Amino acid sequence: MDSDDEFNSSGSEEDFNNDSDASFGGGDDDSDLDMEDNDIGFETQDKDIKKSKQKYEVDFQVFGPEQVQAQQDNQIEEVGNILGQPPEAAAILLRHARWNKERLIESYMDNTDKVLESAGLGEAALHPPKIEKVKGFTCDICCEDGPGLETFAMKCDHRFCVDCYKHYLESKIKDDGEAARIRCPGDGCNRIVDAVSLDFLVTSDKLRDRYVELLTRTYVDDKDNLRWCPAPDCENTVECGVKDKDLPRIVPTVHCDCGHFFCFGCSLNDHQPAPCGLVKKWLKKCEDDSETANWISANTKECPKCHSTIEKNGGCNHMTCRKCRNEFCWMCMGNWAEHGTSWYNCNRFEEKSGYEARDAQAKSRQSLERYLHYYNRYANHEQSAKLDKDIYLKTEKKMTQLQMQTGMSWIEVQFLDSASQALQQCRQTLKWTYAFAYYLARNNTTEMFEDNQKDLEMAVENLSEMFEKSTDQLESLKVEMMDKTSYCSKRRIILLNDTAENLRKGEGLVIDLF
Amino acid sequence: MAAARKRILKEYTECSNDTPPGMKINFDEQNMTEWEILMDGPEQSVYSGGHFKLRLTFPNEYPFKPPVVSFKTKIYHPNVSNDDKGSMCLGMLRPDAWKPPNKVISVLHLVRTLLIEPNVDDAIEASIASEFKDNKKGFEKTAKEWVKQYAK
Numbered sequence A: 001m002d003s004d005d006e007f008n009s010s011g012s013e014e015d016f017n018n019d020s021d022a023s024f025g026g027g028d029d030d031s032d033l034d035m036e037d038n039d040i041g042f043e044t045q046d047k048d049i050k051k052s053k054q055k056y057e058v059d060f061q062v063f064g065p066e067q068v069q070a071q072q073d074n075q076i077e078e079v080g081n082i083l084g085q086p087p088e089a090a091a092i093l094l095r096h097a098r099w100n101k102e103r104l105i106e107s108y109m110d111n112t113d114k115v116l117e118s119a120g121l122g123e124a125a126l127h128p129p130k131i132e133k134v135k136g137f138t139c140d141i142c143c144e145d146g147p148g149l150e151t152f153a154m155k156c157d158h159r160f161c162v163d164c165y166k167h168y169l170e171s172k173i174k175d176d177g178e179a180a181r182i183r184c185p186g187d188g189c190n191r192i193v194d195a196v197s198l199d200f201l202v203t204s205d206k207l208r209d210r211y212v213e214l215l216t217r218t219y220v221d222d223k224d225n226l227r228w229c230p231a232p233d234c235e236n237t238v239e240c241g242v243k244d245k246d247l248p249r250i251v252p253t254v255h256c257d258c259g260h261f262f263c264f265g266c267s268l269n270d271h272q273p274a275p276c277g278l279v280k281k282w283l284k285k286c287e288d289d290s291e292t293a294n295w296i297s298a299n300t301k302e303c304p305k306c307h308s309t310i311e312k313n314g315g316c317n318h319m320t321c322r323k324c325r326n327e328f329c330w331m332c333m334g335n336w337a338e339h340g341t342s343w344y345n346c347n348r349f350e351e352k353s354g355y356e357a358r359d360a361q362a363k364s365r366q367s368l369e370r371y372l373h374y375y376n377r378y379a380n381h382e383q384s385a386k387l388d389k390d391i392y393l394k395t396e397k398k399m400t401q402l403q404m405q406t407g408m409s410w411i412e413v414q415f416l417d418s419a420s421q422a423l424q425q426c427r428q429t430l431k432w433t434y435a436f437a438y439y440l441a442r443n444n445t446t447e448m449f450e451d452n453q454k455d456l457e458m459a460v461e462n463l464s465e466m467f468e469k470s471t472d473q474l475e476s477l478k479v480e481m482m483d484k485t486s487y488c489s490k491r492r493i494i495l496l497n498d499t500a501e502n503l504r505k506g507e508g509l510v511i512d513l514f
Numbered sequence B: 001m002a003a004a005r006k007r008i009l010k011e012y013t014e015c016s017n018d019t020p021p022g023m024k025i026n027f028d029e030q031n032m033t034e035w036e037i038l039m040d041g042p043e044q045s046v047y048s049g050g051h052f053k054l055r056l057t058f059p060n061e062y063p064f065k066p067p068v069v070s071f072k073t074k075i076y077h078p079n080v081s082n083d084d085k086g087s088m089c090l091g092m093l094r095p096d097a098w099k100p101p102n103k104v105i106s107v108l109h110l111v112r113t114l115l116i117e118p119n120v121d122d123a124i125e126a127s128i129a130s131e132f133k134d135n136k137k138g139f140e141k142t143a144k145e146w147v148k149q150y151a152k
């Protein structure tokens, strides 16, 4: 497979670095994957030197709004110089070409008139847009007529009164957030209202500001290597060289300066180690099967021994029935003692074989059971991550108490914060490993994946259990807890690295999105 | 809005001169932005024999925003929401597809056409749409039952 070569050619994890011009890769789609190493690409003025990159991590850069504006301005200037056009015209041309600089320059050289014309700069520039009074005209929008009525039309000759034309543009800009690609108001007409006509008709300052803001947005929307941070109220943009076609084999998690981790491929929250396509499929399945799955994910269960109702009130899976003191595992409802000594395969769905599977009914029941097995664990971690969040809020109080009881400083009680963060991050990962495992065909690599999953599961469970201890026990547990925290993070990195490597090589893990 | 008033009046004249078959428009000059439409189920459709009441509401932004169509009579149809709104929102009725010169008369024709031939690719009720595709008999049966129950 030549695509394998593409991924492995530079023999390092630096394949996916990129510079701002990555998407203009000279017409060859693949060229930007093989770029020069940039190990020295960050400034080391800070004391803490950036950790070396893990295999599952990709290169990316975060930009604020001003930097994005500056990028645009640079490109406008550059293209303007090349084409011998003033900046305003270069900007119109670039927007029209969806910021594909290479293609614009090429087609401009090929057929200048045609490019100018389709961007609305051709004849429109020679005959600037003008308002006309037309004899016997009735506006098809407001039904007004009369000889004094001012009208406007583009080259397509769909003529309306100026008030209606303006109102139409205002409604598109203000209500629908459109700017660069507003269509002619004419029935069935797809002609884009060109920038010159827009400039001519959009006259109020407020609307112009909004229009300019929207145009800036289209810059990011049009560029494959840029994405808005999806966090509410965040105005940052992230740049990353991973292409859509890479997504089956790379999970490009990026980290915005605002603190939000998200997937560059699909803009959803971080879903390492599962690839975007699988995530989409899984979420759709969960939605479709939500009724069946709802009762499973419900927050209460019956004690397997005495059948009294038990509510889960922490992230830990080690449950103790308040009534009969039965200790069991929340996920598989199995006896806890068996987990404690030798963690049996709580994470693995034992495929049933034999005659049962031949029975069609049993088969469909088994496929539901199989789904519920993974869904149950997926939902469990989702739920636990939320609960761990609550626990952290309570623990913040505990941290204060601990300080007062022991004389520890605020810095010294931060280990609880680190533990809480590690728990949430690991649960987020674990959650997606179950969705992932659901779609994996059985083979040796899958078993290694599940071993990694099991190790992380166990590490998280241990830390989570310790996390719920009372304040007076916490001081003596500090060192152990810090160990367990870093062990958790280590297990997570191992799982993610192994999985990323397998995915990237395109061998081992066989994903079957049946 | 004064401009919309003139246009709505003109559209009413247009519609009453050329009302689609089986439709009747109740127009109130005091409340021009809400039309009541009485519609007979088209003969060649499963809704034949039913009498449906619809409301057509003109938003403040009309004609820059599309009119809103809602079925006041319950109807079993993939393109009509199965709730108390009974809304229909597809084709030219979608805000991004609507163009200001589009007319209500075309909307009325669209509604009638959809009763004869539902658009399953742009359905608001996915389950009714898949029944229409996979089990036409079952769909027709329920649709007719609903006509009997709600649209007589």
Ligand SMILES: [Zn+2]
Pocket (backbone or CB within 6 Å): A139, A140, A141, A142, A143, A144, A160, A161, A162, A163, A164, A165
């Ligand atoms: Zn007009």
Ligand SMILES: [Zn+2]
Pocket (backbone or CB within 6 Å): A156, A157, A158, A184, A185, A186, A189, A190, A191
């Ligand atoms: Zn036009």
Ligand SMILES: [Zn+2]
Pocket (backbone or CB within 6 Å): A229, A230, A231, A234, A235, A236, A256, A257, A258, A259, A260
């Ligand atoms: Zn952000």
Ligand SMILES: [Zn+2]
Pocket (backbone or CB within 6 Å): A263, A264, A265, A266, A267, A268, A271, A275, A276, A279
């Ligand atoms: Zn994704």
Ligand SMILES: [Zn+2]
Pocket (backbone or CB within 6 Å): A303, A304, A305, A306, A307, A308, A321, A322, A323, A324, A325, A326
């Ligand atoms: Zn019990």
Ligand SMILES: [Zn+2]
Pocket (backbone or CB within 6 Å): A329, A330, A331, A332, A333, A334, A339, A346
């Ligand atoms: Zn278990």
